[in-house]
Amino acid sequence: MRNVIVSLIAVLFGLIAGAILMAFTGxxxxxxxxxxxEGGLKSISRIGNTLATATPLIFTGLSVAFAFRTGLFNIGAxxxxxxxxxxxxxxxxxxxxxxxxVLLSLMIVVGFLGGALWAFxxxxxxxxxxxxxxxxxxxxxxxxYWTIYYAVPGYFKGEFLETESRKISDNAxxxxxxxxxxxxxxxxxxxxxxxxxxVIVVAFxxxxxxxxxxxxxxxxNRDGAEYAGIKVNKGIILAMAISxxxxxxxxxxxxxxxxxxxxxxxxxxxxxxxxxxxxxxANSAFGVLLAAIFFGLLYSGRGFMNxxxxxxxxxxxSIIAIIIYFAxxxxxxxxxxTKVLKKRKEKKTIVDExxxx
Amino acid sequence: xxxLIQQIAPYAIIFTIPLLITALGALFSERSGIVNIGLExxxxxGAFTGALVIYTIQSSFPGSTTAIWxxxxxxxxxxxLFSLLHAFASINLSANQIISxxxxxxxxxxxxxxxxxxxxxSGKISINAFKSTxxxxxxxxxxxxxxxxxxxxxxxxxxxxxxxxxxxxxxKTPFGLRLRACGExxxxxxxxxxxxxxMRYYGVMISGAFSALGGxxxxxxxxxxxxxTVAGLGFLALAALIFGQWxxxxxxxxxxxxxxxxxxxxxxxxxxxxxxIPPVLLKIFPYVVTLVALIIFSKSSQAPKAVGEPFDSGKR
Numbered sequence: 001m002r003n004v005i006v007s008l009i010a011v012l013f014g015l016i017a018g019a020i021l022m023a024f025t026g027x028x029x030x031x032x033x034x035x036x037x038e039g040g041l042k043s044i045s046r047i048g049n050t051l052a053t054a055t056p057l058i059f060t061g062l063s064v065a066f067a068f069r070t071g072l073f074n075i076g077a078x079x080x081x082x083x084x085x086x087x088x089x090x091x092x093x094x095x096x097x098x099x100x101x102v103l104l105s106l107m108i109v110v111g112f113l114g115g116a117l118w119a120f121x122x123x124x125x126x127x128x129x130x131x132x133x134x135x136x137x138x139x140x141x142x143x144x145y146w147t148i149y150y151a152v153p154g155y156f157k158g159e160f161l162e163t164e165s166r167k168i169s170d171n172a173x174x175x176x177x178x179x180x181x182x183x184x185x186x187x188x189x190x191x192x193x194x195x196x197x198x199v200i201v202v203a204f205x206x207x208x209x210x211x212x213x214x215x216x217x218x219x220x221n222r223d224g225a226e227y228a229g230i231k232v233n234k235g236i237i238l239a240m241a242i243s244x245x246x247x248x249x250x251x252x253x254x255x256x257x258x259x260x261x262x263x264x265x266x267x268x269x270x271x272x273x274x275x276x277x278x279x280x281x282a283n284s285a286f287g288v289l290l291a292a293i294f295f296g297l298l299y300s301g302r303g304f305m306n307x308x309x310x311x312x313x314x315x316x317x318s319i320i321a322i323i324i325y326f327a328x329x330x331x332x333x334x335x336x337x338t339k340v341l342k343k344r345k346e347k348k349t350i351v352d353e354x355x356x357x
Numbered sequence: 358x359x360x361l362i363q364q365i366a367p368y369a370i371i372f373t374i375p376l377l378i379t380a381l382g383a384l385f386s387e388r389s390g391i392v393n394i395g396l397e398x399x400x401x402x403g404a405f406t407g408a409l410v411i412y413t414i415q416s417s418f419p420g421s422t423t424a425i426w427x428x429x430x431x432x433x434x435x436x437x438l439f440s441l442l443h444a445f446a447s448i449n450l451s452a453n454q455i456i457s458x459x460x461x462x463x464x465x466x467x468x469x470x471x472x473x474x475x476x477x478x479s480g481k482i483s484i485n486a487f488k489s490t491x492x493x494x495x496x497x498x499x500x501x502x503x504x505x506x507x508x509x510x511x512x513x514x515x516x517x518x519x520x521x522x523x524x525x526x527x528x529k530t531p532f533g534l535r536l537r538a539c540g541e542x543x544x545x546x547x548x549x550x551x552x553x554x555x556m557r558y559y560g561v562m563i564s565g566a567f568s569a570l571g572g573x574x575x576x577x578x579x580x581x582x583x584x585x586t587v588a589g590l591g592f593l594a595l596a597a598l599i600f601g602q603w604x605x606x607x608x609x610x611x612x613x614x615x616x617x618x619x620x621x622x623x624x625x626x627x628x629x630x631x632x633x634i635p636p637v638l639l640k641i642f643p644y645v646v647t648l649v650a651l652i653i654f655s656k657s658s659q660a661p662k663a664v665g666e667p668f669d670s671g672k673r
Contacts, residue, residue: 021468025475073455075394125648129655134394134455135599136651138592139644146640267589275459312474317467325460328453329446 003282005337006330010280011294013333014323018315027311036316039304040297046304048179048186052258054296056081058195059250060274061281061288062202063115063243068283069206070239071219072126076119076137077247078271079144084115084248085255086148089165089262092172093156100171107172108194108252115248116241118144123240127233133240141267149264158261165262174257191253196289198246203285205242215239247271269317276324295320361628365620367489367508371579373616375400375571375587378516379594380601380608381523382567387603388527389560390540390553392454392665395443395461396568397591402439403569405469407432408482408576408583415485422511425487429512429573436569437562439465444561448554451667462591470585483582487511512574519567524605536560540661543668553668568594596647602659618643 019029040050060077067074074080088111095103118140125131158164174189206212217225218235226232250270255262277295281287298316306313326333379396386393393399411428418424439461446457474480489508496506527533538546539556547553568591575590576583593615600614601607622639625631631639 021471075455075459121648125652129652131648131651131655135596136648138589139596139647142589142592142644143641146637149640150635150637272459272463275456276463279456310475312471312480314467314471314474314480317463318471321460321463321467324463325442325446325457328456328460329450331450331452 002334002337003284003287006333007280007282007287007291007327009333009337010323010326010330013326014319017322018319021315021318022311025311027309032305032309032311032315035305035308036298036301038301040301042304043184044182045184045186046300048183048188050296050300051192051293052186052188052296053300054292055189055191055195056250056254056258056268056270057273057277057292057295058289059198059253060247060270061277061292062198062285063246063250063278064274065278065281065283065285065288066202066206066246067239067243068278069219070215070235071222072123072236072239072243073134074119074122074137074240074243074247075134075275076122076140076244076271077250077274078267078269079137079141080115080118080244080247081251081254081268081271082141082148083118083144083251084111084113084245085251085268086144086151086262087111087114087248088252089168089255090156092168092256093166096169096172098171103172104174104190107256108249111248111252112245113248115251116245118248119240119244120237123237123244126240127236141271145265145267148262152262152264156262163264167260168256172256173260174253187258189253189257191257194249194253198249199285199289202246206285211238247274250274273320276320276327279324279327361630363503365617365624366504368624369613369617369620370505370513371489371510371616372619373613374510374513374516374578375574376590376594376597376615377571377609377612378519378574379568379571379591380597380612381520381605382564382571383594383598384527384603384605384608385523385536385567386560386564387598387664388540388661389536389557390543390661390663390666390668391444391447391557391561392458393440393443393561393564394455394458394595395440395465395591396458396564396594397587397589398458398462398465399436399440399565399568400572400575400587400591400594401462401465401469401585403432403436403572404576404580404583404587405465405473405482405572405585406435406569407573408484409473409476411484411577412477412482422487425484425577428484429570429577432569432573433566436565436567436572438565439569440561440565441558443565444558447667448557448561451669454665454667466585469583473583473585481582481584484576486577486579486581489578510574510578512578516570516574519570520605520609527605532559537661539668540664543663544670547670553670557668593643596644599654599660600647600650602654603661604659614646615643618646 022029022032063077064074088107091107091110122133122136125136126133152165153162156165158166174191179188214230215235218232277288277291281291302313302316383393407428410431411424415424443457443461446452447454470480473482487510489510492506496502535551536556539553543553597611600611625636625639
């Protein structure tokens with residue numbers, strides 16, 4: 001409950017700061033927010049796009065949150081997403097004569113494994129050599145970036161552009177007609193269902209299984225867990241791999257669902273936003289779901305706002321970034337909440353005493 | 358081979374300098390006990406502020422470099438102010454320093470482009486940068502003249518001067534000793550009468566100033582414009598700090614290595630001797646080497662002992 005209050009207050013502060021920025025650019029914040037939310041919610045197809053935008057964020061948020069729960073800071077979700085997405089796309093482009101259910105399952109598995117592999121190395125380095133995962137995952141991000149930078153034009157060059165892969169066929173796409181029609185032409189896709197399943201599975205693993213318990217124990221106190229007979233090193237490697245796999249699934253959802261091809265020279269911002277999503281969602285799986293949808297709303301609504309006013313679309317990133325700063329400094333908010341509660345209590349006691357007299 | 362090294366040395370140095378100054382700033386922060394993963398964001402702030410100031414006042418100083426120097430100074434001030442966000446969160450509020458630094462990166466990246474787009478309409482700010490010049494007389498010296506004194510920028514000499522002064526300050530002055538003590542044994546430092554929190558503020562603020570200088574250097578030398586990003590150089594500077602084992606000369610060597618590797622990768626396509634190597638290998642080379650270095654140094658890491666831990670005066 002306390003977490004929820006802190007997150008909500010952080011959001012409130014972020015929105016206020018956004019309003020100040022809007023006013024700073026000479027626009028009305030009320031109109032700005034009205035267009036922002038209309039842009040994300042006004043029609044059924046806009047709602048579909050909001051959910052689609054949220055989908056990769058759910059995965060990267062889960063990825064970061066899962067690592068966090070086990071005491072690891074996975075800042076490499078971007079690279080894992082990139083590599084997992086690339087693996088899935090490679091399968092989708094190579095074997096697109098397979099039956100759609102088989103092909104999609106294969107792409108999902110390969111995407112997960114690709115992301116897991118990209119996080120396995122930092123996990124291994126952490127477990128065996130005590131290399132801090134923050135630096136190693138950042139290095140892995142750039143290795144993924146340059147690998148894809150050369151692999152896409154080298155093996156899957158687009159028909160017209162050097163900087164883009166070929167488009168995947170409808171057969172290899174997570175977009176399906178019934179969803180597209182139900183949401184009036186939106187790019188919402190099966191990735192969303194996959195994401196919701198992932199949320200449930202991750203919540204189950206963390207809260208209900210021995211594995212989850214052991215991983216959390218490693219996160220709370222590494223030495224204590226070791227003393228209790230938990231294989232700490234194995235836990236670290238496994239946790240990193242699962243975290244990376246989740247980010248890899250985010251890549252599948254993004255590159256085979258939201259888009260239909262892969263651009264080179266772009267580090268997916270969803271990887272870093274995953275940190276924000278996890279933090280706002282207080283590292284709980286369902287919190288991540290809600291936070292990702294909220295961010296999805298800001299991101300999908302900003303285009304409409306930008307078209308209707310002259311507020312730059314980067315307002316959405318700014319609001320999110322400021323929310324994260326306030327979430328990071330949540331102790332400030334907690335102090336505030338405690339103070340308010342205390343004051344109210346004092347007031348109440350005074351009132352009670354008066355009434356008692 | 359020799360002529361190749363001669364040709365690319367000036368470019369390698371140009372790439373090295375922003376990395377060097379940023380990593381050097383991070384050295385002050387980490388030596389005082391605060392991890393600063395927000396280097397990337399602080400560099401972006403410096404690049405933005407520098408570009409904005411120069412863009413605004415350049416027409417008032419035709420034909421002189423005054424506007425550029427003013428831009429650099431203002432950028433450093435902006436870096437200090439922005440780094441206070443990180444300092445306040447991690448020193449006063451005991452926030453997770455990694456998260457706070459990540460927030461710094463995100464805020465800087467978003468707000469600078471937001472403001473740039475609002476002011477110039479495109480999210481980019483182009484300026485008239487420094488022109489590279491040969492140093493008189495010194496560039497005529499055989500061998501080293503070609504390597505170090507041709508096509509140089511004044512900012513290169515500024516940063517190298519800062520490196521020398523910083524080394525002196527860190528190792529030869531009471532301030533440096535106190536700063537390092539705060540990163541190693543903050544409680545002992547406090548017992549000796551040092552204000553740990555204040556020293557850590559200084560560390561983070563120096564880091565902010567230097568990172569912003571690094572960002573501004575990119576704009577006023579090879580880039581010539583602000584584009585909203587410094588392409589991961591802040592993170593590479595962090596790697597260089599670790600690679601250089603938290604020592605000024607180590608950082609100089611590490612950043613020069615990165616600068617050289619990047620330049621080699623960039624020119625590999627036009628040099629027949631290098632064109633046989635797949636470009637992807639050259640591009641990922643610095644990052645792979647960093648990983649290897651991390652493994653090698655992991656047993657004997659020279660990291661400040663208390664780095665990353667919030668300082669709690671009551672906990673001994």
